Structures are given as C-alpha cells and as structure tokens.
Amino acid sequence: MSKVGERERLKLQREPHWQRLRAGCFLGFRPSKRGGRGTWIARAYDEDARKYRLKSLGDYGALSGNEMFAVAKNEAERLAELVEAGGLMRAKIETVADACRAYAESRPEAGDRFRRYVYGDAIAKVRLSKLRRRHIAEWRRRLEDRPSLVSRSKVGEVRVRPRAASTINRDMVVLRAALAKVLAPGSPNTDAAWQEPLKAIANADGRRTLYLDRGQRLGLVEATTAEAAPFVEALCLLPLRPGALASLKVGDFDKRTAELTIGKDKSGKPRRIQLPGGAARLFALQSKSKLLTAPLFMRENGKFWDKDSWKRPIAAAVAAAGLPAGATAYSLRHSTITDLVGAGLPLLTIAQISGTSAEMIERHYGHLANDAATAALCALEL
Structure with missing residues (x-):
C-alpha cells in the first residue's frame, strides 16, 4: 500500500485492505467507490480488552499520494503505542x-x-x-x-x-x-x-382514535392463527409496543416472581413490571422448555416476530373478525392504555408501565382522565 499505483488497483470492498506493520499493529486502506482518495484506518490489538481498537484516519486529501502512506503509518504506530500503554479510553467525537x-x-x-x-x-x-x-x-x-x-x-x-x-x-x-x-x-x-x-412540525402527532373494546380484542385473538395468537394475546394484556414485546427473550421473564424485564424499547432504558395472573400464565407457557436466549414469543421458524412478520396475520385476523380495517398491532396498545386511563390508574403509573413519558400520556389520553373526573364529580350531586 505504500505505492500509489498498487493502491489504485486494490479491489473495492467494505472491509479495508490491511498491511501488518508489526505484531498487533495494522494499517488499512479502503478505496473510494466515488473515485476519491480513499480512507485510511489504523488497527491495534488491546490485550486487556482482548479485541482490536480501530481509528479512522481520513483520506489525507491535503497530501500527495506518495506522502499519505508515511503519515498514515506513523498514526497507526502511535495508536498502537497508546493502546499498549492502556491510554486509549474512547474515540474522539469529531463528526x-x-x-x-x-x-x-x-x-x-x-x-x-x-x-x-x-x-x-x-x-x-x-x-x-x-x-x-x-x-x-x-x-x-x-x-x-x-x-x-x-x-x-x-x-x-x-x-x-x-x-x-x-x-x-x-x-x-x-x-x-x-x-x-x-x-x-x-x-x-x-x-x-x-x-x-x-424544529418539529407543529400538530403532526394526531391521537390514535381506533379503539377496540375487550370483546373485539377477544374476537381478534380467536381469529388469529395458532402461530401468532400468543403474541397478539400478549398485546391485548399489556400496553407494550409491539416491537418491545417481540424482542423479549425467555430470560426476561422470571416465573418465580412473575416479573418481566423490558430491555429493547423506544426509551432505551430497561424497566421491570409485575405481571398479573393471566399475563403471567401466558408468559410462563411461552417460556416452557426454551433456552433463556430464545424468543419468548417464537415464530414457527424459531425466529423473533417483527413488524414485517406480524403484519399479515394480524391483518387477516382483523378481516376475519369483522373489525375496522384500520386496526393494527398498535391499535391494541392504544386500546389497553385507554382502558387503564378509564379505570382511574394514575397517568404516571401508566407511563411507567407502557414505557413512555407522562407528558405523552397526558397529551394523548388526558381527556379521558378528565371525563372520568367529571363523571366522579357528577356522582356528588345532591
């Protein structure tokens, strides 16, 4: 890679072309797909972490072709020295x-x-x-x-x-x-x-107005295929995002305490919730005879559910049950949150269970709480 002509003949590929400078120290070069100068990368082995540390060195666009290799080589050697001395803490945030x-x-x-x-x-x-x-x-x-x-x-x-x-x-x-x-x-x-x-577009987030009552949700579960029914039933029992439910592993559910740890969700922060009896029994049944790393709600091919795989069976069940055509997996989340608000559960508690902010619950569902409060006040009339 020290010769310009040799670099220009390197094959275009995602993985850089590497040259070993010494033990644990490598210099890489990735040709440009757009006819540019290409990118240099340094790689050094970290004995403590037992993995390689990478650093992008850029394209050295201000240097001539003959100078690039020498400068990149020096940078790669400096990185290796820093890693070997235990001084590499974290890559700089530059871009x-x-x-x-x-x-x-x-x-x-x-x-x-x-x-x-x-x-x-x-x-x-x-x-x-x-x-x-x-x-x-x-x-x-x-x-x-x-x-x-x-x-x-x-x-x-x-x-x-x-x-x-x-x-x-x-x-x-x-x-x-x-x-x-x-x-x-x-x-x-x-x-x-x-x-x-x-700056956000104003008034872009409308309320999800399609509500399915408990009878409609039961009809949806009954019309769903045997493969997807447990997943859909769980969506009817808990106000979770479909993606968060689909990504659960068997190890996320503790059968002894009926606690569920929800890790991969919109907030990015794990949270634990206590499951009621019906949901706990469903989750225990789904976790039976599976490895801890297996999908809690598993498809017939052994894979996790995702929005591309749950969309068709739910759409087919919606049609079979005679439900509104716009009903989706997210309609179930909206419906369960609506029921919790209507039952008088504090908005902050609902927000914590569903993995969203109290502000969002207040903005989209606060009117339901107000309606419940008005009805309660009406009961005080003499």
Whole structure:
C-alpha cells in the first residue's frame, strides 16, 4: 500500500485492505467507490480488552499520494503505542456520525434510525466544528423527500407513500438529541444555528382514535392463527409496543416472581413490571422448555416476530373478525392504555408501565382522565 499505483488497483470492498506493520499493529486502506482518495484506518490489538481498537484516519486529501502512506503509518504506530500503554479510553467525537454512535450506545431505536437516515448520508462525515444550519437543512430536505415504505417484502412490487409529518418529527428528534449532547445551540437566525432546521412540525402527532373494546380484542385473538395468537394475546394484556414485546427473550421473564424485564424499547432504558395472573400464565407457557436466549414469543421458524412478520396475520385476523380495517398491532396498545386511563390508574403509573413519558400520556389520553373526573364529580350531586 505504500505505492500509489498498487493502491489504485486494490479491489473495492467494505472491509479495508490491511498491511501488518508489526505484531498487533495494522494499517488499512479502503478505496473510494466515488473515485476519491480513499480512507485510511489504523488497527491495534488491546490485550486487556482482548479485541482490536480501530481509528479512522481520513483520506489525507491535503497530501500527495506518495506522502499519505508515511503519515498514515506513523498514526497507526502511535495508536498502537497508546493502546499498549492502556491510554486509549474512547474515540474522539469529531463528526456527526460519531455523535450519533455515542448517543445510540444505550438507545437501540435511535441507532436504527441513524442507520437508515444518517450514516449513509453526506451529513455523517461533516465535522462538528464545521456543522452549519445549511448542512442540517439540506439533510432535512432529503429526509422529507424520501418516501416511506408501505411494504418491506423482498418479493413483489415495492409500495411507498409520502413521509408523514409525524414520521419526519420522529426521525429528526433523535438527531437533534444526539447533536445537543455535544454541541451548544448556535446563535438564532445565523448559519451557526444548526438546531433551527430540526424544529418539529407543529400538530403532526394526531391521537390514535381506533379503539377496540375487550370483546373485539377477544374476537381478534380467536381469529388469529395458532402461530401468532400468543403474541397478539400478549398485546391485548399489556400496553407494550409491539416491537418491545417481540424482542423479549425467555430470560426476561422470571416465573418465580412473575416479573418481566423490558430491555429493547423506544426509551432505551430497561424497566421491570409485575405481571398479573393471566399475563403471567401466558408468559410462563411461552417460556416452557426454551433456552433463556430464545424468543419468548417464537415464530414457527424459531425466529423473533417483527413488524414485517406480524403484519399479515394480524391483518387477516382483523378481516376475519369483522373489525375496522384500520386496526393494527398498535391499535391494541392504544386500546389497553385507554382502558387503564378509564379505570382511574394514575397517568404516571401508566407511563411507567407502557414505557413512555407522562407528558405523552397526558397529551394523548388526558381527556379521558378528565371525563372520568367529571363523571366522579357528577356522582356528588345532591
């Protein structure tokens, strides 16, 4: 890799081409797919952690082709010395992508959004020190112009629809939060005000108004296939997001105490809830004779449920049970939260169980609590 001609003939691939400099110290080079100078990467083995530490060195665009290897080699050797001395604590947060990866370490859903809309975008490589309002505004325009997939099936016609305002807000909020961790807001109405293009679209989040009563939910479970019925029944018993329920492992449920640990969810923070008798029996049955790492609600192929696999059986059951066509897995979450609010459970408790904020519960379901309060006051009339 020290020779320009040899580097130019290297095969385009995701994994860098590595050259061993010495034991535990490597220098890598990844050719550019767009005809650029390519990227240099340093790799050093950390004996204490028993794994390699990587550092992106950039493209050294200001150097001539003959100088690049020597400078990159020195950087790789410096990294190895730092790792061997135990001085490597954490990679520097220099770019937008770095800030997003640091933010996503404890927030799985944020990481999923970054992989879809940030890491592969031009904004990922923008250095935080040079981030300007125009960079964010251009990224937002690209996001808004990008259609949402209606069907993610790998076979058949790919169906799309315009991206909803509420979806745009959810995609933007994680980027705003990640950047706010490492950047102070810029002066308003200037190009330094990176935060301004990430302002949420007002009144974008409407209430989920499709409510299924208990009889309709029972009919849905009965109309669901045997494979999906336990998963759908669990959605009717607990106000959990379908994705959080689908990602549960057998080890997340303690049969002795009937406690459930919910780890992978929108908030990114694990929480424990106590299950009532019916839900506890269902979860105990689903965990029977399975490994602790197996899916708690398992498909016939042994895999976890996901939104692409639960969509069809639920849609078929909705039609078979004669329910409103717009009913989905999320309608069950809305319905269970509605019942809890109507039963008079404190909004903060409902928020903790369902893994959301009390503010969100108040905003979307507070009117139900007010209705219950009005009815209670009516009972006081003489």
